[in-house]
Amino acid sequence: MAATAKTRHRSAGRPTTKPKLGQNFLVDVGAAQRIVDALGDISRCTVVEIGPGRGAITSLLAATAEKLIAIELDRTLAAQLRMAYLRNPKVEIIEADVLRVDCDSLVQGRSKQITTAPQEMPHKVARVVGNLPYYITSDILLKLFECHKNFDRIVIMVQKEVADRIAAEPGTRDYGVLSATAQLYAEVENLFTLPPAAFSPPPKVHSSVLRLRVAPKAAALGVDERGFIAFVRQVFAQKRKTLGNNLKQHFETGQINSALEAASLKADVRAEAVPLPQMAALYRSLYKR
Secondary structure: OEEEOOOOOOOOOOOOOOOOOOEEEEOOHHHHHHHHHOOOOOOOOEEEEEOOOOOOOHHHHHHHOOEEEEEEOOHHHHHHHHHHOOOOOOEEEEEOOHHHOOHHHHHHOOOOOOOOOHHHOOOOOEEEEEEOOHHHHHHHHHHHHHOHHHEEEEEEEEEHHHHHHHHOOOOOOOOOHHHHHHHHHEEEEEEEEEOHHHEEOOOOOOEEEEEEEEOOOHHHHOOOHHHHHHHHHHHOOOOOOOHHHHHOOOOOHHHHHHHHHHOOOOOOOOHHHOOHHHHHHHHHHHHOO
């Protein structure tokens, strides 16, 4: 499992000890086991590992999962992993950018040669584990949320500051778009934090492990996923402004005030203080849904 830095720091004419993608590889054996344990019983599960790197937890997953699909972007590392698990039919190594992977095909194993109608096939549910690069953490999470029907549990390691934002509660400084979106799709648990020494080479930041139990709330809240997420981005566009001021470029003042009243929200409320149910009520009122 490897974390990837946003940029690769190299000095001209000097050799670098970091891999070409700037990864920081997990070397803490105990932490690797705790991450696998957070997935629960995977003896009858397909597990998708994002960014296995040098395989710190891949071997643990391969020994316990019914099937393991590891997605690695680095060509050299993917080749090494493929050789290591060449004789293990339960392990599949895919060299790819996870953002370009078709989740349905990956998990469901659908093939053009299959004649059974998709609706007649049982829907498989997998679990995800991965150490997400800081600069694309949001992109990968949104990707997973888009195809959330394929997963029931997601265990990720991210930079501590990002983990704090994902798990933040309404009314706190860290609560924002990422918090609201993640909590629209899952119950979030902040499990534990690892120091730089748990990785090689050690990064300059701490990392936290989160467990997301997939539990979509859009239907219960009476909102459509894409429209509501776009709305959440609008109201958090400028966090220092009130929620109403962020909406003024999209709605009339009278319409905003009426919607705030209908959602039992004060006129000067900020988006970070609004729980999902009230945010959904505001959205439904503004869009008459």
